[in-house]
Amino acid sequence: MGSCFSARIKAESPPRNGVNTKYAGKSGNDKSGSSSKVSSSTVPSTPRTQGEILQSSNLKSFSFSELKAATRNFRPDSVLGEGGFGCVFKGWIDEHSLTAAKPGTGTVIAVKRLNQESSQGHQEWLAEINYLGQLYHPNLVKLIGYCLEDDHRLLVYEFMPKGSLENHLFRRASYFQPLSWNLRMKVALDAAKGLEYLHSDKAKVIYRDFKASNILLDSNYRAKLSDFGLAKDGPTGSKSHVSTRIMGTYGYAAPEYMATGHLTARSDVYSFGVVLLEMLSGRRAIDKNRPSKEQNLVEWARPYLSSKRRIFQVMDARIQGQYSSSDALKAANLAIQCLSAEPKYRPHMEAVVKALEQLNNSNDNDGSKGSHGENPLRVNRSSSNGPKYHRKNVNEVSNGKPASYAGPYISPLRT
Ligand SMILES: Nc1ncnc2c1ncn2[C@@H]1O[C@H](COP(=O)(O)OP(=O)(O)OP(=O)(O)O)[C@@H](O)[C@H]1O
Numbered sequence: 001m002g003s004c005f006s007a008r009i010k011a012e013s014p015p016r017n018g019v020n021t022k023y024a025g026k027s028g029n030d031k032s033g034s035s036s037k038v039s040s041s042t043v044p045s046t047p048r049t050q051g052e053i054l055q056s057s058n059l060k061s062f063s064f065s066e067l068k069a070a071t072r073n074f075r076p077d078s079v080l081g082e083g084g085f086g087c088v089f090k091g092w093i094d095e096h097s098l099t100a101a102k103p104g105t106g107t108v109i110a111v112k113r114l115n116q117e118s119s120q121g122h123q124e125w126l127a128e129i130n131y132l133g134q135l136y137h138p139n140l141v142k143l144i145g146y147c148l149e150d151d152h153r154l155l156v157y158e159f160m161p162k163g164s165l166e167n168h169l170f171r172r173a174s175y176f177q178p179l180s181w182n183l184r185m186k187v188a189l190d191a192a193k194g195l196e197y198l199h200s201d202k203a204k205v206i207y208r209d210f211k212a213s214n215i216l217l218d219s220n221y222r223a224k225l226s227d228f229g230l231a232k233d234g235p236t237g238s239k240s241h242v243s244t245r246i247m248g249t250y251g252y253a254a255p256e257y258m259a260t261g262h263l264t265a266r267s268d269v270y271s272f273g274v275v276l277l278e279m280l281s282g283r284r285a286i287d288k289n290r291p292s293k294e295q296n297l298v299e300w301a302r303p304y305l306s307s308k309r310r311i312f313q314v315m316d317a318r319i320q321g322q323y324s325s326s327d328a329l330k331a332a333n334l335a336i337q338c339l340s341a342e343p344k345y346r347p348h349m350e351a352v353v354k355a356l357e358q359l360n361n362s363n364d365n366d367g368s369k370g371s372h373g374e375n376p377l378r379v380n381r382s383s384s385n386g387p388k389y390h391r392k393n394v395n396e397v398s399n400g401k402p403a404s405y406a407g408p409y410i411s412p413l414r415t
């Protein structure tokens with residue numbers, strides 16, 4: 001994690017259309033083949049004051065010195081991870097007063113510190129506070145507070161002891177044992193419930209950054225969604241979508257969103273399908289270390305997913321024997337539907353939750369696998385053959401942008 005203390009911008013693309021685009025790197029041994037983050041940097045200049053933070057949020061405003069004390073001066077050995085925003089440190093606070101506590105006492109927290117050179121920055125910091133300060137659900141990570149002092153911007157979260165799903169699926173270190181089939185299905189269900197809540201009338205939020213690194217696990221492997229920096233209010237009234245700058249992560253972002261910037265809840269459903277496929281296969285959405293035909297997981301896996309005979313070529317060999325073929329096919333069928341090229345063929349998250357509940361029940365009732373209960377999802381084998389959205393699909397993404405997309409696409413990539 002040494003890179004947390006050196007310049008993290010690994011490269012910077014030449015300005016296009018007069019706008020600076022950045023490529024911000026990630027650390028980690030096993031991340032070379034990981035996905036790249038897309039975000040346009042035409043962020044309007046905004047007032048950078050406490051006034052931007054919604055008054056109703058019930059968050060603590062920490063001073064920088066408090067967080068310095070809580071993390072023992074951001075000690076390198078307390079780094080939990082690093083993303084495009086900056087490093088995440090482990091710290092301790094008193095559970096009642098929320099002031100810095102001795103290491104090992106009180107409540108453990110995770111403190112995310114924005115890099116000065118971050119490609120994400122103030123807007124995402126603010127969005128995180130304003131969304132997570134308002135939204136509460138057992139499958140969303142809890143934001144405890146924030147710090148805004150001079151140029152310092154930090155976020156303080158509940159500590160998630162098991163780290164990210166990404167680490168569990170893709171890190172080969174001995175600390176990360178491969179997640180079992182049962183745990184994968186439980187994590188998928190928890191994450192689906194988080195998205196279901198966001199899409200519900202109570203929240204009406206499009207998450208826009210659903211990916212394995214943003215799914216965090218507590219000590220009981222309960223999954224919670226983190227990182228609301230890219231979240232957007234869903235469309236209102238008769239509108240079918242919200243128009244946005246194209247932001248997200250290659251490999252996870254829905255093709256029609258990449259092509260048009262039109263964002264709907266179904267874009268999140270597509271990303272959910274990608275993560276489900278990552279869980280089934282143990283492969284990354286984009287993996288540059290694989291042979292060229294296998295680098296894009298969705299494109300490579302699609303032909304295998306609906307075949308009882310061929311599905312095993314996709315399944316993660318490390319969990320072989322832990323599931324019935326009927327459950328594997330059901331999970332694969334769910335992924336196929338979420339990944340439909342045409343957004344309207346993708347299920348609502350409510351239906352995804354129901355399907356995953358059945359799969360989880362099937363795990364609980366070992367031995368009676370797969371045969372009971374009505375499938376809440378249509379078996380829609382034709383969805384990927386159905387009327388197709390004319391898409392610039394993920395295969396066409398090269399050098400950071402869809403090859404045939406001519407619009408104002410600004411794409412700093414994180415690799
Ligand atoms: N609340 C937390 N508890 C424990 N570990 C955390 C917590 N938040 C983040 N981490 C760790 O820090 C890592 C970096 O998180 P961060 O959200 O900054 O980046 P990312 O999601 O990996 O990438 P990106 O910036 O592209 O979203 C996570 O993958 C996870 O391992």
Ligand SMILES: [Mg+2]
Nearest residue numbers: 083213214227
């Ligand atoms: Mg994250």
